[in-house]
Amino acid sequence: MDKPAKQASITAKGVQQTNIQTKKRLFVRTLLRWHKHNRRLFPWRSERDPYKVLIAELMLQRTQAKQVARVFKNFIDAFPTLDDAVTADPQKVSFILKPLGLKHRIPRIIHVLKKIAVEYHGKIPDDYHRLISIRGIGRYIASAILCFGYGKSVPVVDVNVVRVLSRFFGITSSKRRPHTDPAFWNLSRELIPENKGPEFNEALIDFAAVVCTKDPRCSTCPLSQACHYFSLHKTSLYIS
Known part of the structure; x- marks a missing residue:
């Protein structure tokens, strides 16, 4: 596991501190609601x-x-x-x-x-x-x-999860491999609703695979209006 950088390796852009908690709640609530109707079915998900x-x-x-x-x-x-x-x-x-x-x-x-x-x-x-x-x-x-x-409420972070968090919250990492940055893991841990670890992590993984892909489908994204990435690129996204 990479050691944390001396300075904060993850920074917020364009997000007022007073609005962060509201934005986090919106993210979680919208993501879980989306997942109820869009959960991907795989054989390893049938049981714990x-x-x-x-x-x-x-x-x-x-x-x-x-x-x-x-x-x-x-x-x-x-x-x-x-x-x-x-x-x-x-x-x-x-x-x-x-x-x-x-x-x-x-x-x-x-x-x-x-x-x-x-x-x-x-x-x-x-x-x-x-x-x-x-x-x-x-x-x-x-x-x-x-x-x-085991149903534990722990974060599960890979490059795809980092992509979603980075775009929505407008954050960056100084790490060469951002998915190893402790700050992303800490953010994900903060977002997990009580007793909903598996549900939240599945939702985040599925959202990255279906909506917030490498070439994002912002026009169908339920989070777009609060998304930092979309606010910066919406004109070019609509034109394309």
């Missing part, structure tokens, strides 16, 4: 299962969710438990993962599962520090397991 979340997140690295969905189902059908996956023939595991082009990741996936089987008796830890001590599990995957697998 740390094992399924772990497998999904290992597959989702640099791979689109739609591509992962079918392979994930085949994997879980073949290996419904962590023990099943650990004791399986590596060639069978490789065959199932092959459609995703995950050959280079297979040893790491197997290592992660075996580490959990040996050191934690097959139970995926519900502790952040224990999770990140396992080679192959970083901050994002550990947070995803805690949130989506």
